Amino acid sequence: MPADPAALRLALAGEIAAGNPALDPAWHDAVAAVPRELFVENALFRHAGTEWTPVRQTETSDDEWLKMVYTDRTWVTQIDEQDAADVEGPVAGSPTSSATLPSLVVRTAQVADLQPGQHILEVGTGTGYSTAILCHRLGTDNVVSIEYDTGLAATAAAHLRAAGYTPALAVGDGLRGCREHADYDAIIATCSVRHIPPHWFWQLNDGGSITTTICGWMQAAGLIRLVLDDEGTAHGRFTADHITYMLARPHERPPSPLFLRIDGDTTPARLDPALLERWEARFVAQLAAPSAELMDTSSGIILRDVATGSQAWTEPEGTGWTVHQHGPLRLWDRVENALIQWQKAQAPDLTGFGMTATPESQTVWIGSPQGPTWQLPV
Structure with a gap:
C-alpha cells in the first residue's frame, strides 16, 4: 500500500x-x-x-x-x-x-x-x-x-x-x-x-x-x-536544551585563514582540555572568548581569535597538559578562568544560566545577575 x-x-x-x-x-x-x-x-x-x-x-x-x-x-x-x-554531485561547504x-x-x-x-x-x-x-x-x-x-x-x-x-x-x-x-x-x-x-x-x-x-x-x-x-x-x-539553529548570516564568523601553530608562551594547563567536549563548557568558553573559534585535534584543542589572530593550543605532557599562547589575547587563560568559575558554581547545566539585556548591554550570568557574568559582543 x-x-x-x-x-x-x-x-x-x-x-x-x-x-x-x-x-x-x-x-x-x-x-x-x-x-x-x-x-x-x-x-x-x-x-x-x-x-x-x-x-x-x-x-x-x-x-x-x-x-x-x-x-x-x-x-x-x-x-x-x-x-x-541545482547541484549535480557531492559538494563541501556549510549549510x-x-x-x-x-x-x-x-x-x-x-x-x-x-x-x-x-x-x-x-x-x-x-x-x-x-x-x-x-x-x-x-x-x-x-x-x-x-x-x-x-x-x-x-x-x-x-x-x-x-x-x-x-x-x-x-x-x-x-x-x-x-x-x-x-x-x-x-x-x-x-x-x-x-x-x-x-x-x-x-x-x-x-x-x-x-x-x-x-x-x-x-x-x-x-x-x-x-x-x-x-x-x-x-x-x-536558558532552557536545558542542547539545540541550535544556523547562525544568522551577518553573525557568522569570517572565513578562517590557514592555521599555523606558533609556540608563543608555554605554561602548564590547570584544566584538561577534554572538558570542552561538554556542551555547557563550550558555552562558557565562548562567553569568555566571544570572537574565538575552537578546533579539536587528535592531540588537544586549538583556540584562534578571529578579531586579533591570537591563538592557543594544547598538547599532552606527562600526566597533564601544556598550553601554548600567542598574540595580544591570552585565550586559554580567559577560557580556563571562566571554566573554573563555572566549576566553582557547581558546573550547572544551561538552566543555571540567565541573561539580562538592553539594546546597549547584554550579559549572561550563572545563578543570578550577581553571579559570574560575561558580556556579549553587542
Whole structure:
C-alpha cells in the first residue's frame, strides 16, 4: 500500500508528543496538519564525511521520499547558497538553509509561549515550514515572517501558498526586525544570534518577548525566552536544551585563514582540555572568548581569535597538559578562568544560566545577575 502523507504526519506528531509530554496539544495538531513534503520540495542534501550529496525526489520511490520527509530530522536544502536541486554531485561547504526538524520547531514555539491573538514576528522564513506551523496555531493574520535570502523568500512564499497559508512575508535583514508590520507581542527566531539585535527591542510591545538561541563561534548555544520589562530591559533564563539553529548570516564568523601553530608562551594547563567536549563548557568558553573559534585535534584543542589572530593550543605532557599562547589575547587563560568559575558554581547545566539585556548591554550570568557574568559582543 502506498505511503499516506496524512498518516505519516499524524505518526510524526505522535512521536514528537511522546518525546515531549509537556507539549501543548495545539502544536501536535499543527504538525499533524502541515504537509511538510510541500516545503522540502524535490531535493535535499545528505551528509557523509566532509561532503554533502544531493538527493532528488525523482531518484527515489514515492514511499521512500515521504518517509524521509516525515522523519524527525533536519534536512539541509542549501549549501553555501547552492540549492540541492541545482547541484549535480557531492559538494563541501556549510549549510545555509534547511527544513528544520519539526520537534525543534514546536519546542521553540512552546518555549516562546505563543498564544492565539498575539502578533508575531518570525525571523528566518527558510523553507516556510516553521511559518506554516505558526500560522496553523496562531492564525495567518497574526504571523509576519522575514527572510534574508531573496531566492529562499520567493520559494517559501510559493510553498506557503500551496499549503494554503498567507502570512505577511518580507525580504530583508531580520536582525533589523520588520518595521513595516511592527509592533509585536513576540519575536521568535529560527536562526541563532551572537547577541540580541537592538531593533528587536524597539519593535516589541510592552511586556513582549524574544525567543532565540544565543550561539557563538564555538558552536554551543542556549535557547532562551526574554521578557521585556517596563524599563526596557529584557530578562530570562536558558532552557536545558542542547539545540541550535544556523547562525544568522551577518553573525557568522569570517572565513578562517590557514592555521599555523606558533609556540608563543608555554605554561602548564590547570584544566584538561577534554572538558570542552561538554556542551555547557563550550558555552562558557565562548562567553569568555566571544570572537574565538575552537578546533579539536587528535592531540588537544586549538583556540584562534578571529578579531586579533591570537591563538592557543594544547598538547599532552606527562600526566597533564601544556598550553601554548600567542598574540595580544591570552585565550586559554580567559577560557580556563571562566571554566573554573563555572566549576566553582557547581558546573550547572544551561538552566543555571540567565541573561539580562538592553539594546546597549547584554550579559549572561550563572545563578543570578550577581553571579559570574560575561558580556556579549553587542
